[in-house]
Amino acid sequence: MTTGKIFANWDDNHSRLWSHRPIRLEHTMHKQPAFSMDDLAKLIEHYPREHYSLVKTGAKGSSRVWREGEIGRLRGHQVIEAISRGGLWLNLRNVTAIDRRYRDMIERMFGEIAAKVPGFDAPTHQAGILISSPDAQVYYHADLPGQGLVQIAGRKRVYIYPSTQPFIRPEHLENIALFDVEVDIPYEPWYD
Ligand SMILES: [Fe+2]
Known part of the structure; x- marks a missing residue:
């Protein structure tokens, strides 16, 4: 495990905004060997079946059609190659319970946050790797x-909507908290 800081540009304002607003921070996690393509390929090959989801995503603008699949006998690099061609999404769920290297990184990350945010209490945490x-x-x-x-490679565009009505209603929050149905809230194109 390498040492050195995970957050490269943390300043006092980040400490003040933490847990109140979405914030964006630079980090160094992508430099960890555990995130090299070779290590990720190995991780994929040995990932327990019950802990990953491989999903065929719908085309942009299509209705919500997701189909689940299996890696089967493909090598890790072949899986990554297939994903790079499009239409797939691999979620290595709860990787912090499966592989120590990732748990150590997350614990170091929370350790740094605790040192910068007064009163921060490191939560019980789970992390997964999305490819x-x-x-x-x-x-x-x-x-x-x-x-x-934590974005490691490539680009991801994130849309953040107000946490108020009509974008989300109290009964939606209740359903998410009780039944985990977080994608079941109504969406209108004009929200964007
Ligand atoms: Fe999300």
Whole structure:
């Protein structure tokens, strides 16, 4: 495991905004060997079946059609190659429970945050690795507070909507908290 700081440009304003507003930070995690294509390919090859989701995504603008599939006997590099051609999305769920290297990174990250945000209490946490096609899209949804995205490679465009009505209603939040149905909230194109 390498040492050195994970957050490269943290300043006092980030400390003040933390947990109140979405914030964007530079980080160094992409330099970790565990995120090299070779290491990711190996991780994919040995990932327990019950802990990954391989999803065929719908084309942009299509209705919400997702089909789940299996990696089967493909080598890790072949899986990554297939994803690069489009229409796929691989979620290595709960990687922090499967592989120590990623848990160590997340723990170091929370350690740095705790040193910068007074009163920050490192939460019980879970993290997964998403490997998605250039054309992959995620549908309008809401996550409960406490989510983070660590972008490692490539580009991702994130749309953030107001956390008020009509974009989300109290009964949606209740459904998400109780039943985990975070993609089941109504979306209108004009929201964008
Ligand atoms: Fe999300």
